């Protein structure tokens with residue numbers, strides 16, 4: 599267990615899970631996912647209540663991570679401080695994203711897979727969780743892993759799931775695709791030059807979903823890869839390895 603990471607749990611089918619203020623049920627096979635915030639505390643409490651009322655309580659130690667501070671210059675001022683004329687568009691796009699990020703698809707099972715990187719060649723240009731100083735102003739943490747690649751490089755689904763958003767030209771994200779992998783786990787890629795999927799369809803792990811680009815608020819071609827779990831932002835690169843499992 600570490601800050602910004604996720605773990606897979608296995609318990610009785612449909613058992614109730616109480617964790618970090620969230621309350622939800624394991625799936626029909628007893629699987630569930632827990633996610634730890636970027637700045638999660640040193641310990642986290644989990645309470646599992648079986649359908650017959652029995653309770654199991656566990657406390658996890660959560661390992662700390664350190665996050666980089668990076669300077670980003672050359673971002674056009676118009677996107678740092680969006681003009682008044684853009685506000686309605688940005689608000690509408692924000693509402694669309696909130697709907698997508700609240701998806702809880704019960705048929706998606708990708709969360710249980712070992713994730714793959716969304717690109718075949720991986721070159722990390724900005725790490726997850728870094729605090730950015732854009733044009734001299736400190737902003738919120740960078741909730742994504744930036745991967746350097748040329749425009750047109752194929753982007754693949756890191757795990758199977760259901761497409762919850764597929765947009766070609768959002769103000770901040772440009773080309774944006776989000777995938778619900780089940781149990782509240784959603785990954786997203788942005789700044790795409792091409793989008794090859796539509797919302798509502800399912801994708802298999804490794805299926806092409808788009809191409810790298812520099813659309814939206816981007817200083818050059820790269821892929822921004824993010825992950826969400828029940829409203830929290832997690833580091834998707836931590837999924838590309840066997841996960842800690844609890845039973």
Ligand SMILES: [Zn+2]
Pocket residue numbers: 724740742743744821822823
């Ligand atoms: Zn990024």
